[in-house]
Amino acid sequence: MPTALPKVAWIGLGIMGSPMSENLLRAGYRVTGYTLEPEKLERLAAAGGTAAASVAEAVEGADVIVTMVPASPQVEAVAYGEDGILAHARPGALLVDTSSITPQTSVDLAKAAAAKGIRVLDAPVSGGEAGAVEAVLSIMVGGERADFEEARPLLETLGRTVVHCGPHGAGQTVKAANQLIVAVNIQACAEAVVFLEKSGVDLAAALEVLNGGLAGSTVLTRKKDNFLRREFAPGFRIDLHHKDMGIVTDAARAVGAALPVGAVVAGLVASLRAQGDGGLDHSALLRGVERLSGLPVKD
Secondary structure, eight states, X not given: OOOOOOEEEEEOOSTTHHHHHXXXXXTTOEEEEEOSXXXXXXXXXXXXXXXXXXXXXXXXXXXXXXXXXXXXXXXXHHXXXXXXXXXXXXXXXXXXXXXXXXXXXXXXXXXXXXXXXXXXXXXXXXXXXXXXXHTOEEEEEESOHHHHHHHHHHHHHHEEEEEEEESTTHHHHHHHXXXXXXXXXXXXXXXXXXXHHHTTOOHHHHHHHHHTSTTOOHHXXXXXXXXXXXXXXXXXXXXXXXXXXXXXXXXXXXXXXOOHHHHHHHHHHHHHIIIIITTSBGGGHHHHHHHHXXXXXXX
């Protein structure tokens, strides 16, 4: 007789968390969720999940607890404290943090959770909103191998590429590298778009042929319509990428790794945020290149 699927608590139902939790529901998992936005709780309930009124209520009796919140302070807020995960999760539960946070935050959380008999994996994801909806995320995992193997079926419901990267914090370190590559890639694409347009080239044709060669990338595939239409509804906000560039630059400094190009792009991301574009998708780096090139920027 097949083993019943674990009972899941899901904390954080934003752009990524909502579709990810819904993919678990479609796969037959029982999901109880908590988030700060009432309309997201209604969405979860409409998809067949159970809405909770607090973190404590959500995690009661859960076998697996998944968190998907914006940054380290939010992870600490839902994990620690009287209403937090560590105070209310049952001993033996597995906490899978899919947020993108500092590696040290993940290491500290794993240590604090172990004292309560709770196991932790840091399992940040890449692929953006589309990857979450389509369940094709790349998931990079840090923690104990046995805990990873236990979580693998659940993670493979959410993503296509699921890899154990090492001990606690390793997943977050790999995610920081991912965000470095993505930001530099988007910036290069944005510069190419402005160069092509100023040269009078058919932009749609140019991006099509570029994406078929060595210059092609998942970034260009996912973001070329944003570039073509100048539409920057957030799949992944500039504000969050600014946070992630801070994580990778700090982590690189700590280990003595030079990021000459990454540091420049981190500054460009920060500049775009300072100009009021923090709520836009990170493909809006195009707007920064347009401003530098003397082109009108649509507001």
